[in-house]
Amino acid sequence: xxxxxxxxxxxxxxxxxxxxxxxxxxxxxxxxxxxxxxxxxxxxxxxxxxxxxxxxxxxxxxxxxxxxxxxxxxxxxxxxxxxxxxxxxxxxxxxxxxxxxxxxxxxxxxxxxxxxxxxxxxxxxxxxxxxxxxxxxxxxxxxxxxxxxxxxxxxxxxxxxxxxxxxxxxxxxxxxxxxxxxxxxxxxxxxxxxxxxxxxxxxxxxxxxxxxxxxxxxxxxxxxxxxxxxxxxxxxxxxxxxxxxxxxxxxxxxxxxxxxxxxxxxxxxxxxxx
Amino acid sequence: xxxxxxxxxxxxxxxxxxxxxxxxxxxxxxxxxxxxxxxxxxxxxxxxxxxxxxxxxxxxxxxxxxxxxxxxxxxxxxxxxxxxxxxxxxxxxxxxxxxxxxxxxxxxxxxxxxxxxxxxxxxxxxxxxxxxxxxxxxxxxxxxxxxxxxxxxxxxxxxxxxxxxxxxxxxxxxxxxxxxxxxxxxxxxxxxxxxxxxxxxxxxxxxxxxxxxxxxxxxxxxxxxxxxxxxxxxxxxxxxxxxxxxxxxxxxxxxxxxxxxxxxxxxxxxxxxx
Numbered sequence: 001x002x003x004x005x006x007x008x009x010x011x012x013x014x015x016x017x018x019x020x021x022x023x024x025x026x027x028x029x030x031x032x033x034x035x036x037x038x039x040x041x042x043x044x045x046x047x048x049x050x051x052x053x054x055x056x057x058x059x060x061x062x063x064x065x066x067x068x069x070x071x072x073x074x075x076x077x078x079x080x081x082x083x084x085x086x087x088x089x090x091x092x093x094x095x096x097x098x099x100x101x102x103x104x105x106x107x108x109x110x111x112x113x114x115x116x117x118x119x120x121x122x123x124x125x126x127x128x129x130x131x132x133x134x135x136x137x138x139x140x141x142x143x144x145x146x147x148x149x150x151x152x153x154x155x156x157x158x159x160x161x162x163x164x165x166x167x168x169x170x171x172x173x174x175x176x177x178x179x180x181x182x183x184x185x186x187x188x189x190x191x192x193x194x195x196x197x198x199x200x201x202x203x204x205x206x207x208x209x210x211x212x213x214x215x216x217x218x219x220x221x222x223x224x225x226x227x228x229x230x231x232x233x234x235x236x237x238x239x240x241x242x243x244x245x246x247x248x249x250x251x252x253x254x255x256x257x258x259x260x261x262x263x264x265x266x267x268x269x270x271x272x273x274x
Numbered sequence: 275x276x277x278x279x280x281x282x283x284x285x286x287x288x289x290x291x292x293x294x295x296x297x298x299x300x301x302x303x304x305x306x307x308x309x310x311x312x313x314x315x316x317x318x319x320x321x322x323x324x325x326x327x328x329x330x331x332x333x334x335x336x337x338x339x340x341x342x343x344x345x346x347x348x349x350x351x352x353x354x355x356x357x358x359x360x361x362x363x364x365x366x367x368x369x370x371x372x373x374x375x376x377x378x379x380x381x382x383x384x385x386x387x388x389x390x391x392x393x394x395x396x397x398x399x400x401x402x403x404x405x406x407x408x409x410x411x412x413x414x415x416x417x418x419x420x421x422x423x424x425x426x427x428x429x430x431x432x433x434x435x436x437x438x439x440x441x442x443x444x445x446x447x448x449x450x451x452x453x454x455x456x457x458x459x460x461x462x463x464x465x466x467x468x469x470x471x472x473x474x475x476x477x478x479x480x481x482x483x484x485x486x487x488x489x490x491x492x493x494x495x496x497x498x499x500x501x502x503x504x505x506x507x508x509x510x511x512x513x514x515x516x517x518x519x520x521x522x523x524x525x526x527x528x529x530x531x532x533x534x535x536x537x538x539x540x541x542x543x544x545x546x547x548x
Contacts, residue, residue, distance in 0.1 A: 154428070155454040155478055155498040156530060180429040183457040189530060204429055204520070224429045224520040228528065235546040237532065246478070246498040246532035250544045254502065254528040256430060256463065258511065258520035270524045272509040 001168035004123035012213040013131040015169045019177040019203030020136030024064050030208045030221050034133045035068045038098030046096040047075040050112050051104025051137040084116035093121050096130055103136030106148050126169055136177050144171040150187030156247045160190035172265045173201050180204040193238045196230035215265040219257045229253035229268050275442035278397035286487040287405040289443045293451040293477030294410030298338050304482045304495050308407045309342045312372030320370040321349040324386050325378025325411040358390035367395050370404055377410030380422050410451050418445040424461030430521045434464035446539045447475050454478040467512045470504035489539040493531045503527035503542050
């Protein structure tokens with residue numbers, strides 16, 4: 001799905017993909033920063049727990065954000081496509097200053113939300129200034145093109161990734177999550193090599209990028225973010241390779257960014273922590 | 275250990291690190307190419323099986339090279355430091371056109387061979403034109419600085435790699451092996467970040483680089499070679515990071531090279547397959 005167009009007199013909201021397994025019990029650096037961004041005590045946060053098949057995932061996040069000082073938190077139990085058209089859910093979303101998409105299975109998210117009123121509303125609200133965070137599967141679904149599966153390992157391969165249309169909150173990045181922990185460089189490289197027009201971003205667990213309306217992001221959390229920029233790519237063997245062939249990709253740019261580092265997506269420039 | 279100096283009127287031999295688990299039963303692309311390089315039917319190959327604790331590792335490679343048409347093959351059973359001073363072994367090495375170092379444990383190799391006559395002779399022979407290949411641990415030991423252990427995963431960390439002095443057959447590369455299969459990008463990045471004066475090369479299984487005397491290498495085999503070039507690095511947080519901190523490394527160059535691709539180490543330039 002495509003990103004919702006800019007709205008006159010509105011600054012877009014932040015988009016905050018989290019690599020999964022963010023701290024929910026200790027200092028909660030990422031979740032606290034998101035809560036503050038959404039207004040702190042005055043924030044109004046809506047949880048979308050659709051990726052998870054566990055009944056209490058949404059409620060757990062309600063309790064976490066309550067503990068972090070946000071009293072207005074609701075979880076919308078969207079469990080099938082018909083739920084994603086319910087007027088009470090759409091109305092509740094209109095009150096939100098922030099939307100949080102939980103982890104689980106990104107194909108559950110895309111198959112239940114894809115093409116529904118809720119999906120369109122999330123995009124429009126983000127364009128109008130509402131901040132949207134997602135962790136694990138909730139991060140994976142954010143881009144226009146989402147990574148939904150693939151091979152593990154460092155090496156790309158022709159069949160090494162499964163792509164599907166995502167929620168379309170950003171069209172300038174490809175996002176992978178649990179990146180260091182699940183050995184996912186190869187599938188990110190594969191995704192980039194199919195069409196090298198996007199920057200690939202691999203986000204470790206307990207790590208997030210806060211993408212601001214100017215398409216700059218800052219790294220927050222305890223892990224690293226791996227940025228693979230194909231803008232300098234001089235050669236790719238993807239089109240000629242057989243399914244099991246090792247691939248060649250020449251002249252990529254690579255950045256490893258930890259907390260405080262930032263990246264300007266339009267300029268393709270990385271900055272160290274101030 | 276440092277590389278042996280160039281000898282007048284001698285072209286150096288090739289250095290051929292293999293990422294481990296090279297095909298030994300099918301087409302044997304890598305081993306066949308090495309045998310041919312060493313003179314084919316006229317080759318005289320010496321096996322160094324010291325990395326392995328299995329008694330028959332050397333003999334198995336003797337049989338493989340015999341099967342590939344090389345009749346003059348000997349395995350030197352160097353099992354302790356005193357073996358590495360034996361005159362008969364040193365004399366046998368003088369006949370070699372190629373030396374093959376097997377897999378096993380690279381610390382076994384370095385602790386048994388380090389500082390011995392055999393180690394010095396291998397370096398000198400390579401400087402005089404004898405080709406040296408090594409697989410797995412035998413590849414790891416080739417550089418001046420060898421990677422001998424470390425963390426798995428894509429992310430570098432301050433304590434993420436164990437380095438030790440290697441055999442010193444090349445001083446222009448850091449080499450890691452079983453690269454894709456054992457998820458070793460993080461430890462290669464860590465090794466590079468300690469001192470970004472070397473190119474890092476991660477070699478997949480059944481894959482080799484044939485480094486010629488002009489310090490160009492070609493990729494041979496079924497996997498890929500990951501080249502991380504820190505010559506464009508603009509920032510590293512290594513010196514300030516605590517042991518468990520995620521690291522930042524900005525503006526690295528990354529190449530994924532499959533068979534037929536080549537790389538010029540001095541120029542830091544990658545070329546696609548012709």
